[in-house]
Amino acid sequence: MTRYTPMMEQYLEIKKEHPDAILFFRLGDFYEMFFEDAVLASRELDIVLTGREGGGEERIPMCGVPYHSVESYLARLVSRGFKVAICEQMEDPAQAKGIVRREVTRVVTPGTILEAEMLDESCNNYLAALTGNDRLAAVAYIDISTAEFRVCELSGEAAQTCAQDEIMRLAPAELLLEKDTSILEGDEPPIWAGKALIDDIASYRLNLEQARKILQKHFAVESLDGFGLKGYTEGICAAAAIILFLEQTNRTALQHLTSLGVYQLGSWLQMDASTRRNLELTATLRENRREGSLLGVLDCCCTAMGKRMLRKWIEQPLLNTEEINQRLDAVEEMKNDLTLRSRLRESLRGVYDLERLAAKIGAGIATPRDLLALQYSLQGAAEIAANLEACNSTLLNKLAAMDTLQDVHDYIAATIAEDAPLTVREGGIIREGYNQQVDELRSLSTRGAEWLVEYESREKQRTGMKYLKVGFNKVFGYYIEVSKSNVHLVPGDYIRKQTLVNTERFISEELKKYEEKILGAREKLFSLEYDEFVSIRAQLGSELARIQATAAQVASLDVLGCLAEKAFLNNYTRPEVDRERGIDIKGGRHPVVEHFLPGSRFVPNDLHLDSDNARFAIITGPNMGGKSTFLRQNALLVLLAQMGSFIPADQARIGLVDKIFTRVGAADDLAQGQSTFMVEMVEVANILHNATASSLIILDEIGRGTSTYDGLSIAQAVSEYIYTRVGAKALFATHYHELTALSEEFSGIFNLSVSVNESGDSVIFLKRVLPGKADKSYGVHVAALAGAPAAVVKRANEILAQLETSSPSPSGTNLVQPGLFVEKSWLEQELESLDPDLLSAREALQLIYRWKERV
Numbered sequence: 001m002t003r004y005t006p007m008m009e010q011y012l013e014i015k016k017e018h019p020d021a022i023l024f025f026r027l028g029d030f031y032e033m034f035f036e037d038a039v040l041a042s043r044e045l046d047i048v049l050t051g052r053e054g055g056g057e058e059r060i061p062m063c064g065v066p067y068h069s070v071e072s073y074l075a076r077l078v079s080r081g082f083k084v085a086i087c088e089q090m091e092d093p094a095q096a097k098g099i100v101r102r103e104v105t106r107v108v109t110p111g112t113i114l115e116a117e118m119l120d121e122s123c124n125n126y127l128a129a130l131t132g133n134d135r136l137a138a139v140a141y142i143d144i145s146t147a148e149f150r151v152c153e154l155s156g157e158a159a160q161t162c163a164q165d166e167i168m169r170l171a172p173a174e175l176l177l178e179k180d181t182s183i184l185e186g187d188e189p190p191i192w193a194g195k196a197l198i199d200d201i202a203s204y205r206l207n208l209e210q211a212r213k214i215l216q217k218h219f220a221v222e223s224l225d226g227f228g229l230k231g232y233t234e235g236i237c238a239a240a241a242i243i244l245f246l247e248q249t250n251r252t253a254l255q256h257l258t259s260l261g262v263y264q265l266g267s268w269l270q271m272d273a274s275t276r277r278n279l280e281l282t283a284t285l286r287e288n289r290r291e292g293s294l295l296g297v298l299d300c301c302c303t304a305m306g307k308r309m310l311r312k313w314i315e316q317p318l319l320n321t322e323e324i325n326q327r328l329d330a331v332e333e334m335k336n337d338l339t340l341r342s343r344l345r346e347s348l349r350g351v352y353d354l355e356r357l358a359a360k361i362g363a364g365i366a367t368p369r370d371l372l373a374l375q376y377s378l379q380g381a382a383e384i385a386a387n388l389e390a391c392n393s394t395l396l397n398k399l400a401a402m403d404t405l406q407d408v409h410d411y412i413a414a415t416i417a418e419d420a421p422l423t424v425r426e427g428g429i430i431r432e433g434y435n436q437q438v439d440e441l442r443s444l445s446t447r448g449a450e451w452l453v454e455y456e457s458r459e460k461q462r463t464g465m466k467y468l469k470v471g472f473n474k475v476f477g478y479y480i481e482v483s484k485s486n487v488h489l490v491p492g493d494y495i496r497k498q499t500l501v502n503t504e505r506f507i508s509e510e511l512k513k514y515e516e517k518i519l520g521a522r523e524k525l526f527s528l529e530y531d532e533f534v535s536i537r538a539q540l541g542s543e544l545a546r547i548q549a550t551a552a553q554v555a556s557l558d559v560l561g562c563l564a565e566k567a568f569l570n571n572y573t574r575p576e577v578d579r580e581r582g583i584d585i586k587g588g589r590h591p592v593v594e595h596f597l598p599g600s601r602f603v604p605n606d607l608h609l610d611s612d613n614a615r616f617a618i619i620t621g622p623n624m625g626g627k628s629t630f631l632r633q634n635a636l637l638v639l640l641a642q643m644g645s646f647i648p649a650d651q652a653r654i655g656l657v658d659k660i661f662t663r664v665g666a667a668d669d670l671a672q673g674q675s676t677f678m679v680e681m682v683e684v685a686n687i688l689h690n691a692t693a694s695s696l697i698i699l700d701e702i703g704r705g706t707s708t709y710d711g712l713s714i715a716q717a718v719s720e721y722i723y724t725r726v727g728a729k730a731l732f733a734t735h736y737h738e739l740t741a742l743s744e745e746f747s748g749i750f751n752l753s754v755s756v757n758e759s760g761d762s763v764i765f766l767k768r769v770l771p772g773k774a775d776k777s778y779g780v781h782v783a784a785l786a787g788a789p790a791a792v793v794k795r796a797n798e799i800l801a802q803l804e805t806s807s808p809s810p811s812g813t814n815l816v817q818p819g820l821f822v823e824k825s826w827l828e829q830e831l832e833s834l835d836p837d838l839l840s841a842r843e844a845l846q847l848i849y850r851w852k853e854r855v
Helices: 006-016 035-045 067-079 159-170 208-219 234-249 273-278 294-298 304-315 321-336 338-348 354-362 368-388 394-400 406-415 436-463 484-489 509-541 544-570 591-596 627-642 676-690 708-726 737-745 779-785 790-805 826-833 841-854
Strands: 022-027 030-034 050-052 060-066 084-089 102-108 127-132 136-143 148-155 174-177 197-200 468-473 477-483 495-499 503-507 576-578 583-588 605-609 616-620 651-655 659-664 696-700 729-733 749-759 762-771
Touching (some): 006 022, 006 102, 022 067, 022 102, 030 067, 035 060, 035 067, 067 084, 102 234, 127 159, 136 159, 148 159, 148 234, 174 234, 208 234, 304 544, 321 544, 354 368, 354 544, 368 406, 368 544, 436 509, 477 484, 484 503, 544 591, 583 627, 591 627, 605 729, 627 651, 627 696, 627 729, 659 676, 676 708, 696 708, 708 737, 737 749
Parallel strands (some): 022 084, 127 174, 174 197, 576 651, 616 749, 659 696
Antiparallel strands (some): 022 030, 127 136, 468 477, 477 503, 583 605, 749 762
């Protein structure tokens, strides 16, 4: 059995408690790693791997990072999915008897990061938990850096599917999940978990009574009913699992976690994961980049809090017309008042991330600079409130009444020095005049520095040496440094202390006495300032709920100002939003496509949908004609209107939509054994099962992944089902021109087509969507534009001509079949209403001619 040194034995004991984490073991000014951790960290951090004697026969692999720059190394490891256990020295090594006592004070994981420097300011960093089964599931999530803590409980046949969609929306950095369930296929994380680090929730899974007690203890309450959790079961268990996980990993105060909110998916306009992805709300479909998404185009927020809230508004549009119109009123007032908008945005630029500052205060890791940032931010909040006093809109009036925390601002101004350092152990923190003892010790330290300057000058004169200086380092303390060429002038009362290449260092009795006096005063000063700062920080901890409330109000104002700025710069119009069932848009434009088109070359288009005569539009026309842009454009305009934003259109009236569904593009899911066509059908089935009469459905091709006859049959059956059973508003772009005949059978189905200008062999795509139907797709023209070889294009035209003139092709055959979901066709209805015995021969013949003409 290998015997190690006492320190290495201590390391191994602590490592045994954290086998799945890289252990950062504090040794002086470094965090050291040993054994497998050192090998792994040296590779991931690109630092030198060394070794040290540990008492065994072989050298132990070792590497380390400086403690003062540990955040950058932590960020790199955590971003790659590793956990890091921070092991600190719990006593002063100079005063320790034997091995310095060490403990793990925190386990840093992707979902438990508090440091703003390690996070993306524009989005939340969530830790989520998923519990339950197919009939009852719950999702709880928290951003420990902002104190946002929410829980949702879902029931019914689609509970687990809805929960998984919610996890995809949240995109957590870390997910607590039961690993022994069928959700996980082996060690592979489920697709809907995204890039989240998966932790087994089994260690934190409690029964309902235990979970209830965990939450009651944390929030110091007798009942959870005040949080809206009355009747909840799985939701309480999921939320408690998160608190327990944080207690066991973060190990710092969770004082800033003051509230738990309950939410329902039906509280906002619902979109499944496929719809969010297809509409490119927060990231592009192909490259998953923020630039090129709706969020990327809209975001001009001045604060980190505003950026995060804008993302939430986009992902969770409202369903309450009063709230929507309050937002629109505020945006309109700010859009029309350039002075107001400019002043507010200027004040907002001086506001730091209040949410994350509050979290650092609550967790006990805020620095003096953090408190100064809070002070400056509250000064900005006061300016904002003052500028809002003359506003008229309801929402801006509410925000004008925000708590500017003047008492907190004044308290920090009175206690923390304006030029306070970043660290908490080296003094210079407490403002002069706040603490008499600090002032006295600081004065003594200052006088000591002045004495050292005078002493150096006096010694130069006494010894006659030009090169003589008094210096200091942590190892030797104060010293007198003399060049080797002047050593013969050194007086007899100097005591040699250190020999260097070009100099000699000495100490004198007089200097030694002053060193004891100065260093003693400095140590007392630093210790006293640290204790005083900790007390100030703790005092501010009692105001966290107020700080968080103000942060939310400032963030809302920032988003409203952002939307007003974009409306002004991009010529957006205020939409009318009501509870009617129709959508009427004139001169609508795609906000993202328009943004990237030079010279405002985007071609606007109209759309009219109502619940009676124009509920379902079938859109035909050529590839590259603009069908897909038109579909997405209108979905985005509805979404923008319901989040309270002006929209790129000449005029618009939007009736509230409860859900938006999209079925766009071709993709497979080979990992789950699903072909492209299967994925398409799964998405279609989801729409048919979950859409309502108040939903908006966007379909871009259905049935193209199978044979023509199968595909057309499915496309028609789906169209009929949506129209007759669901009753939703729908836009369906298709190359099955046969479907245009449905407008003759159903009064609420109508045709739209994208126009082209055809001249000889050339085609110009006009991007205009007009009433009527198209009879050509111009696919061969698109192939030529894409650079297909001329021989291929020529042969394709020849084959197309043959099919159109001589072959019984799908487009030349009446494939409009009796609807799979229509109870009776027009012919069946007429036959049922006839009595053949009452018809004359002439009347019967006329009926036959009429039916033949209709067919």
